[in-house]
Amino acid sequence: MQGNTLSIGPYRLPNNLFLAPMAGVTDRPFRQLCRRLGAGMAVSEMITANKALWASKKSLLRANHAGEPEPRSVQIAGADPKMMAEAAKHNVDQGAHIIDINMGCPAKKVCNVMAGSALLQDESLVASILESVVNAVDVPVTLKIRTGWDRDNRNGLTIARIAEQSGIQALAIHGRTRADAYKGEAEYDTxxxxxxxISSMPIIANGDIDSPLKAAEVLNKTGVDGLMIGRAAQGNPWIFRQIIHYLEHDKLLSSPSVAEIRQILIEHLENLYDFYGDFSGVRMARKHIAWYSKGLRNGNAFRQEMNLLESPQQQVDFTRQFFEQLQEQQDIQAA
Incomplete structure (x- = not known):
């Protein structure tokens, strides 16, 4: 087994592993962390095509790519071809090297305005949006979809052919339909x-890829060019280097030590405070801390107490204390 590199337009990525765009998760601090720990590319959180919201604090933070390695991929979402073209141009002007179009999000508030995966119901509108965006910018345009609208309407192949004809340069597919949301198991047959x-562009598989063994299985089963990891990277950003190691050496890399997890988490927290400011940073940090501590000894009590803390210093000190206790317990057991 081999880990492969992959190109999107003029950009040759260091490997074929992608961090999936996830609203409220894949902000700049998390993207930078995952890139550092092995992700070949990290796609931004979804930015709306609604011009009225571009100046909002949330949109400005989502569009902040300062200090990130190239290429920087920005995901846009909307249902109007003209607005999507304007959004693409705006984000390229702001420094995006790749524009990614969201036709995969199953969230009701997105689908209720006929964006995200709701668009899969209207193949002519899909074509109009893709052509409009591709023609509006001089950078590669990529697309994220699901396998269809529901299990009776798995039209992923039709959408892929439309994408190919429209000039899309990479296609990521989540192995569930819109109706499935995140329930059940992803299917890879579609x-x-x-x-x-489709041979003209890289195809990237997404959905339930949560371990090096699963990554190898999905690559072998589908023959895809790349893999996209979403929820499995939450609190587990080293999954990318573990997958790369397994694909290249056919051996599992050991899990990070308690000391390394503590170091990665504290650096992540400090980057969140720098990025969001103390008040919002503390609140954003809580969910990441919960993910990192899932499955760890006394993790539940740690999370409950952590949610009561209000300052960055309190969070960092308590995190350090928790992991030092874990290390002591490990040392005692090993003695």
Whole structure:
């Protein structure tokens, strides 16, 4: 087994692993962390095509890519071809090297305005949006979809052919339909079918890739060019280096030590405070701390107490204390 590199337009990525765009999760601090720990590319949180919201604090933070390695991929969402083209141009002007179009999000508030995966119901509108965005910018345009609207309407292959004709330069497919949301298990047969039919652009598989073994299984089953990891990277950003190591050496890399997890988490927290400021940073940090501590001894009590803390220093001190206790317990058991 080999980990492969992959190109999108003029950009040759260091490997074929992608951090999936996740609203409220894949902000700049998390993207930078995942890139450092092995992700070949990290796509931004979704930015709306609604011009009225571009100046909002949330949109400005989502569009902040200062200090990130190239290429920087910005995901846009909307249902109007003209507005999507304007959003693409705006984000390229702000420094995006790649524009990614969201037709995969199953969230009701997105689908209720016929954006995200709701668009898969209207194939002519999909074509209009893709052509409009591709023609509006001089950078590569990529697309994220699901396998279809529901299990009776798995039209992923039709959408992939539309994407190919429209000039899309990479296609990521989540192995569930819009109706499935995140329930059940991802299916990879539709992704394999699309990969077999489409040779003009990289095809990237997404959905339930939560370990090096699963990554290898999905690559072998689908023949795709790349893998996209979302929820499995939450609190587990080293999953990218573990997958790379397994694909290249056919051996599992050991999990990070308690000391390394503590170091990664504290650096992550400090970057969140720098990025959001103390008040919002503390609140954003809580969910990441919960993910990192999931499955750790006394993790539940740690999370409950952490949620009562209000300052960055309190969070960092309590995190350090918790992991030092874990280390002591490990040392005692090993003695």
């Amino acid at each position: 992704i394999a079918e699309i990969k077999a039919a």
